[in-house]
Amino acid sequence: MTEAVTTVRRLNMIEAINEALHVMMERDCNVVVFGEDVGYFGGVFRATAGLQKAFGKHRVFDTPINECGIIGAAVGMGAYGLRPVPEIQFADYIYPGLDQLISEAARLRYRSAGEFIAPLTVRSPFGGGIFGGQTHSQSPEALFTHVAGLKTVIPCTPYDAKGLLISAIEDDDPVIFFEPKRIYNGPFSGYYDKPVEPWAKHEGSEVPEGYYTVPLGKARIVQEGEAMSVIAYGTMIHVAQAVCREKGIDAEIIDLRTLVPLDIETVEKSVKKTGKCLIIHEATRTGGFGGELSALVQERCFYHLEAPIERVTGFDTPYPHSLEWAYFPGPVRIGEAVDRLMKA
Amino acid sequence: MATGPDPAKTARGNLPPLSLHVPEPNFRPGDPVDYSFLDIPPPGLLPRPDETCPATETTPLCSGMVRVLGNDHRAVGPWDPKLDPETLRRMLRAMALTRAFDDRMYRGQRQGKTSFYMKCTGEEATSVASTFALAADDMVFPSYRQQGILIARGYPLTEMINQIYSNKADKLKGRQLPIMYSCREHNFFTISGNLATQYPQAVGWAMASAIKGDSRIATAWVGEGSSAEGDFHAAMTFAAVYNAPVVLNVVNNQWAISSFSGFAGAERSTFANRAVGYGIAGIRVDGNDALAVYAATRWAANRARANGGPTLIEHFTYRAEGHSTSDDPSAYRSAHEREEWPLGDPIMRLKRHLIELGEWSLEQQEAMDAELVDLVKAATKEAEKNGILGHGLHHPFHTMFEDVYKELPWHLEEQAEQAIRERQTKWPEWKPE
Numbered sequence: 086m087t088e089a090v091t092t093v094r095r096l097n098m099i100e101a102i103n104e105a106l107h108v109m110m111e112r113d114c115n116v117v118v119f120g121e122d123v124g125y126f127g128g129v130f131r132a133t134a135g136l137q138k139a140f141g142k143h144r145v146f147d148t149p150i151n152e153c154g155i156i157g158a159a160v161g162m163g164a165y166g167l168r169p170v171p172e173i174q175f176a177d178y179i180y181p182g183l184d185q186l187i188s189e190a191a192r193l194r195y196r197s198a199g200e201f202i203a204p205l206t207v208r209s210p211f212g213g214g215i216f217g218g219q220t221h222s223q224s225p226e227a228l229f230t231h232v233a234g235l236k237t238v239i240p241c242t243p244y245d246a247k248g249l250l251i252s253a254i255e256d257d258d259p260v261i262f263f264e265p266k267r268i269y270n271g272p273f274s275g276y277y278d279k280p281v282e283p284w285a286k287h288e289g290s291e292v293p294e295g296y297y298t299v300p301l302g303k304a305r306i307v308q309e310g311e312a313m314s315v316i317a318y319g320t321m322i323h324v325a326q327a328v329c330r331e332k333g334i335d336a337e338i339i340d341l342r343t344l345v346p347l348d349i350e351t352v353e354k355s356v357k358k359t360g361k362c363l364i365i366h367e368a369t370r371t372g373g374f375g376g377e378l379s380a381l382v383q384e385r386c387f388y389h390l391e392a393p394i395e396r397v398t399g400f401d402t403p404y405p406h407s408l409e410w411a412y413f414p415g416p417v418r419i420g421e422a423v424d425r426l427m428k429a
Numbered sequence: 430m431a432t433g434p435d436p437a438k439t440a441r442g443n444l445p446p447l448s449l450h451v452p453e454p455n456f457r458p459g460d461p462v463d464y465s466f467l468d469i470p471p472p473g474l475l476p477r478p479d480e481t482c483p484a485t486e487t488t489p490l491c492s493g494m495v496r497v498l499g500n501d502h503r504a505v506g507p508w509d510p511k512l513d514p515e516t517l518r519r520m521l522r523a524m525a526l527t528r529a530f531d532d533r534m535y536r537g538q539r540q541g542k543t544s545f546y547m548k549c550t551g552e553e554a555t556s557v558a559s560t561f562a563l564a565a566d567d568m569v570f571p572s573y574r575q576q577g578i579l580i581a582r583g584y585p586l587t588e589m590i591n592q593i594y595s596n597k598a599d600k601l602k603g604r605q606l607p608i609m610y611s612c613r614e615h616n617f618f619t620i621s622g623n624l625a626t627q628y629p630q631a632v633g634w635a636m637a638s639a640i641k642g643d644s645r646i647a648t649a650w651v652g653e654g655s656s657a658e659g660d661f662h663a664a665m666t667f668a669a670v671y672n673a674p675v676v677l678n679v680v681n682n683q684w685a686i687s688s689f690s691g692f693a694g695a696e697r698s699t700f701a702n703r704a705v706g707y708g709i710a711g712i713r714v715d716g717n718d719a720l721a722v723y724a725a726t727r728w729a730a731n732r733a734r735a736n737g738g739p740t741l742i743e744h745f746t747y748r749a750e751g752h753s754t755s756d757d758p759s760a761y762r763s764a765h766e767r768e769e770w771p772l773g774d775p776i777m778r779l780k781r782h783l784i785e786l787g788e789w790s791l792e793q794q795e796a797m798d799a800e801l802v803d804l805v806k807a808a809t810k811e812a813e814k815n816g817i818l819g820h821g822l823h824h825p826f827h828t829m830f831e832d833v834y835k836e837l838p839w840h841l842e843e844q845a846e847q848a849i850r851e852r853q854t855k856w857p858e859w860k861p862e
Contacts, residue, residue, distance in 0.1 A: 117640060143640045149670055154663035157629025158636060161570075161647070164618065165637035181659070188623045189630065195832045197611040197619035198601045202835075233833050257835045302838070346838040 096292040097284045099269040101243035102132050102208070105250035106170065108296050110140050113168060116254060118145045120155060120172030120208075129174060130210055130269060152182030156207065160189050163203040168254055176211035176263060177223045190259040191234030206253040206260045211239075212320050212367050213399075213413060214267035218406035224368035224399070229261045230344045230377065236260045237344040238301060239319045241268070242289025245342060248299030256301060265319035275324035275419070277410035302346035306355070310337040313361035313426050316352055316378055318342065321365040321414065328419045334427065336363075344374055352378070353385050360391035361426045367414055370398040392429030395422040452691030456763035464771045472496035472718075473506020480732040484710045487740075491701040491711040494745060497720040502781040510562075510724040514788035520561050520719055521779045521789070522797060523581040524553040528776060529801040530576065530586060533809055534593060538754045542817040543593050543607045549574045551749030551767075554719040554775035555680050556650070557581045562726035563648060563676075568638075570618045570631035570649035573608055574680065582615045586805060590812035597823035598815035602831075607818075624655035628664035628677065635675035635733070636667070646733040648676040648726075653700055653743075654685020657693045665741070669707040674733035676726060677741045680716065682748035687761040701743035709739045716746030717772040719779045747772070822859065826852060 096104065109116045118133055118140075124147040127134030137145040148155050152173055159169035173179045179186070190203040213222035229237045236258050240246035246264070253260040267273050271281040284290035307322055312335040315325045322340045329336045337355050341348065356362045362382050364375040375396040382394055397414045405412055456462050475493045478486045497504050504511075512520075531548040538546040549556065556577030563569070569578055579589060588600065592610055595603040601611060611619030618634075621627060631649035638645050651661060656679050668675050679700045683690050693700075704711025710732060714725040722744060729740035747770045751758045783789030816823050830837060830845040837845070852859065 117637075149666050151663045151666055153659055154629050154632075154667045157626065157660060157663060158633030158667055161630035161633025161635075162637040162640075164630065165568075165634045165641075167637045167640070169633075184623060184660075185626060185629065189621060189626050193619065194835070196601070196605055196609070196621075197613070198604065199832050200611050200613040201619050236834070346834075347840070349839065 093291045093293055095285050095290040096243045097270050097290070098240065098243045098246045098264070099130055099132055101247040101292045102250055102264065103134060103136075104292065105247040105254075106133060106136055107139065109170075109251055109254045110136065110144060112296065115167045116144070116170060117162065117167050118170045118172070119148050121148055121150055121174050123147060123172050128172060130266065132208070132264075133172065152178055152180070153185055156182035156185035156190065156205075159205040159207070160185055160193065160203050163190075163205050164193070164201045169205045170254055171205065171207055173207060173209040175217070175221050176209040176225055177220050179207070179209055179225065183228075186229070186235065186259070186261070187232050191232050194258070195234060202257050203259045204257045206250070206256070206262050208250075208262045208264060210266035210269070211263040212265045212267055213404050213409055214273065214320065216406065216409055217404070219403040222404035222409070224366065226261075226263055226344060227368055227372060227374045230374055234259065236301060236346065237263070238342065239263045239265065239344065240342065241265070241319055241322045241340045243284055243292050244289045245299050245305070247292055248297055249301065249342060251296065252298045252301050255298070260301070263319070267320045268323060272323040273320055274327035275413070275415040277413070277415070299342070301343045302348055304342055304348035304351040305340045306351065307338040307340050308336070310335040311359060312336050313363055313423070314339060314352070314355040314359045315363045315365065316341065317365040318344065319367070321367055324415060325365055325419060328416045328423060331416070332420065332423060334423055336423075349381060349385070352382065356382050356386040357389045360389055361429065362386070362390065363395045363397065363422055363426055365397045365414060365419060367399050369401045370396065371401050373398055392426050395426055397422045452689070452696055454689035454691065454762065456766060458759060458761065458763055460763045460765075462763050462765040462769045464769060467771060469771055470494055470496065472499045473508070475506075475508070477507035477724075477728070480728055481735055481737045484704070484708050484738070487710040487712060488705055491705055491713055492699055494713050494715055495721050495725055496715040496718050497724060498718045498778050498782055502778065502785040504720055504782065508721060508724040510720055510727060512720070512723065514783065514786060516561070517779065517783055518789065520558060520723070521776065521783060522801075523557045523561075523577065524719065524776050524779065525798060526801050526804070527553045527557060527577040527580045529798070529805045530580065530589070533805045534590070535754065537593070537809065541819070542813075543595070544818055545607045545754055546593065547573055547608050547753045548750040549576060551770075551774060552680060552682055552716065552746050553577050554722045554779070555678070555716045555744040555746055558719040558722035559648070559678065559726040562723045563730055564645070566616055566645050567730070568616045568618065568631070568634050568645060568647045570627035570634070570647060571620060572624070572627065572650045572652060572655070572680070573620055573622075574652070575650050576608065576610075579610060579612065579615060579617060582617070584612055584615050584617070586808035587811045590809055591815055594812055594815070594817045595823065596812065596816035596818070598812070599823070602828045603824045625651050625658035625660040627651070628660050629667060631677070632664045632667045632671075632673045632675050632739075635673040636671050639671070639674055644734060646674040646676065646730060648678065650678045650680055652685055653679055653681035653683075653690050653695065654688060654693050656700055656703070665703065665707045665709070668739035669709050672736070672738035674736070675739045676729040676733060677739060679741065679743045680746060681743050682746050684748045684752065684758070684762065686752040686756060687758075699743060701741060704741035709741060710737070711741045711743070713743045713745060715772055716744030717775040717778060719775055720782070745772070822856065
């Protein structure tokens, strides 16, 4: 339910996320925010700036450097009746907390037949493009989509970031909320020599004040088109848009917004219309979410396909610091795939 | 040129070769047992500091052992909780009921009524006496050998057996391994098979209670073997940092399946001593002395409730039976270990104490034991009416897909339809009840 919206302002994604946290902490006294450096300092990306001052140390606090403890404590808090929103400073550091996410948070409702739930929202910046090297650039979303019981959400605009985060916090299931940090401050065309453009003039940066939601499980058609369906999320939406714009391709671009639950209906409808499917993600190729998407499209749209499904992804290597831009699935790699599909 | 040690000139020749230490228990099958290496202090020796004392004051309690009941079955010293006879009798009854329940369920497993069972024989005090020292609304995060908590809190035995049999009345819908109970109503957290995961969760629950200004505290249990897990140390750090109102129990029953406590670090230090490094209170207690367990838990619970912070309690006890029905302890430990365990049997010790007080008799014990056997038998019969494991597919197939998420997403709905469709082929004779 969307409530009455008053003013419209343009915000950066990081500001929109901060605002979502403010809104939810204001609305629900059970929402608590914690993680490394999130309290007084407001987080390394400033996502939690001002929260401790506004809501006090009992509801916004720093934690030890211990992801297992952060997520494990969040599970216990959720069982108590709070709505914890822990931050994992970089998605690359989520692994020590994986058992608590995969074996505990994800299965709590199932194993207790609904007696206990873990309504936590784990926020974490992910993806490359900031010269973070192999330990600050990973995109581990496929790990989480493989786990029954978790929801995986990835916003692509400030508007969505706020609305999706509010939905995630209100959701009674554990949600992994991956924030594409490359586009925290503006859309990114994929060219390393071109800076991120400020969000100020871009679509999706008009963020209403106060409470509104963007539902989980509903994809967004970024632009309608006939030539092919481009299915992506997060940073890659912006790169795909730039490539299609440059090449003058009338593509239909679909921002999945949530990988689980997946809006298969929108994907299916689009591919049946265009007959061609390009899937883009930054994560490593093998076992990536693109494989799942590709299989689903093949199962459901095979007789409508006019060309093989194309996947553009990161390489199956760790993210190399000095060769980050060679790794990144940028305009060249995407452009080649687009050309192949156009020729088909 | 870089300077530094010249590798060619580094002395190597006279150094002894390094050797890896692999711990080995004192006794293996067939070995005689000599427990004289165990330092078991007499009861009443250790002081009972004020519950709000600085954590450092408990340091002597971490390497010593809090004991109340002596060989003469009398309660002595500052840790004597001075419980009234009625409470002692109720505690004895809950412990005896736990043992009767275990015996019956063990046989049930051998009869094929369920796939798996885990007894807590010899460790009844570590859950029952602890529970008696907590408030009923304190949250417990148990491991898999704390059935005594549910029994002490009056959870219906039939419900427990329904869960063990995974039958149609199993409120966990046949999803959980037998003995992995969950009972929100009795403030009993759902049990995980992944070890020590409940430890940081208990701390998180306790933190939540503190955030909300509640007065309830949390407690957790873990085996000494699982104290080697990272989660244990995460929990200790969080508990210390936030001064969480939590009581953390380590049940040192000497064996983690076939690995003795040395593989969790017992050769170097007591488990209670781990509290010292974290700056939290610690107590090592004779886990077969129900009064000592009660007193230590009461102390820690009062401390937590008074914002004194967390306490780590090591219960020094012995796993008298195998790890589970799938284990054969005679293959790795001496049969004499159990017989000669110097701290005795917790039920026998409490019984003797009550008799010593003139508040109980062997006849009463015999009558109670017989009554408890009948009680468990009746509960078993009642549960069997709802079916046993493997006799029919008790739960509607759709339930397999429920509770993964609050609402069923499309892909699970599709898979549920598939499972229900397959039923016609796989089990054409089967009719849902």
